[in-house]
Amino acid sequence: MKIGFIGLGIMGGPMALNLLKNGVPLNVYNRTKEKAGEHIKKGAIFLDTPKELAKESNIIILMLSNSNALSNILEGNFGLLEGLKSEKIIINMSTIEPDFSVALYKKIKLKSPSSSFLEAPVIGSKIPAKEGSLIILASGDKTAFEFSLRYFNMMGKRALYLGDIPKASYLKIINNQIMGITMGALAEGLNLSKKIGLDENVVYDIVNSGAFANPMFQLKGKNIIENNYEANFPYKHMQKDLDFAVKLSGEFKAFSPLTSAINNSYILGYDKFKDEDMCAIYKSLTFNLS
Numbered sequence: 001m002k003i004g005f006i007g008l009g010i011m012g013g014p015m016a017l018n019l020l021k022n023g024v025p026l027n028v029y030n031r032t033k034e035k036a037g038e039h040i041k042k043g044a045i046f047l048d049t050p051k052e053l054a055k056e057s058n059i060i061i062l063m064l065s066n067s068n069a070l071s072n073i074l075e076g077n078f079g080l081l082e083g084l085k086s087e088k089i090i091i092n093m094s095t096i097e098p099d100f101s102v103a104l105y106k107k108i109k110l111k112s113p114s115s116s117f118l119e120a121p122v123i124g125s126k127i128p129a130k131e132g133s134l135i136i137l138a139s140g141d142k143t144a145f146e147f148s149l150r151y152f153n154m155m156g157k158r159a160l161y162l163g164d165i166p167k168a169s170y171l172k173i174i175n176n177q178i179m180g181i182t183m184g185a186l187a188e189g190l191n192l193s194k195k196i197g198l199d200e201n202v203v204y205d206i207v208n209s210g211a212f213a214n215p216m217f218q219l220k221g222k223n224i225i226e227n228n229y230e231a232n233f234p235y236k237h238m239q240k241d242l243d244f245a246v247k248l249s250g251e252f253k254a255f256s257p258l259t260s261a262i263n264n265s266y267i268l269g270y271d272k273f274k275d276e277d278m279c280a281i282y283k284s285l286t287f288n289l290s
């Protein structure tokens, strides 16, 4: 069984390494070939196009930025769909719009009716991706999920089957909706304390001792105090996911004023901070309002 992995970024890079660590024969493709250096050293075969990778692999995993990147990989020159023959399993682990995921499922079935498709977005960032402790949310063909479970278990600590597409996308977006609002709350609290002149270390200590202390406050609060904005979960991806949450709230008529407000704050600092970590929303507040 040969796995093909496309997208060796912050998340895909270490996830693919975990498959290699477990002895899985791996084909890889990434737009920027240099990012595959460690994978090649550890035995992966780099294929020059997604089409070639699709031909040479039984299961194809995609971990890309967004739907634009997926369109490029699937339908661009020498794209994955061109190389798709019978009985492949395609697993998209990127976070994308639920509608796009449904459209992707239909396109794959049209091109290759005997192939299966799963959407399997992940919860957890750079460190869980390295440690193989992601939470994987999956929807789509159940038999394909059961077949792929052993590979999910190499990349994650938990894999959950949720039924039809796009249920996994919905849950992933709601998770990030809550995370984005929480991130915004921490950034605003720290920004106000700074303006007042409170000692940020005392604020951090107290906030993390109270009833709503949580691991995200601990990690992101520490990074903000230490002025560390290296991307674990990039700002641009958080804004993308908040946009999805705003759209879903509209579609399902769920009043979500906080989601819109935090999304607008992310949009304000987008051009300046898009490639930094999502906690740069703190700098965005300072930058825009001082």
Ligand SMILES: NC(=O)c1ccc[n+]([C@@H]2O[C@H](COP(=O)([O-])OP(=O)(O)OC[C@H]3O[C@@H](n4cnc5c(N)ncnc54)[C@H](OP(=O)(O)O)[C@@H]3O)[C@@H](O)[C@H]2O)c1
Binding pocket: 006, 007, 008, 009, 010, 011, 012, 030, 031, 032, 035, 063, 064, 065, 066, 068, 069, 070, 072, 073, 093, 094, 095, 096, 122, 123, 124, 125, 126, 232, 233, 234, 237
């Ligand atoms: N980082 C996290 O903490 C985290 C956590 C959970 C879920 N996610 C989700 O996982 C996905 C990947 O995130 P990431 O943090 O790994 O992103 P990333 O580091 O920005 O990597 C993105 C990947 O997509 C490729 N790509 C981007 N645009 C492309 C295009 N137009 N054509 C072909 N390839 C393209 C990149 O190729 P190059 O290397 O050539 O740029 C890279 O392989 C996103 O959907 C994100 O929302 C991320």
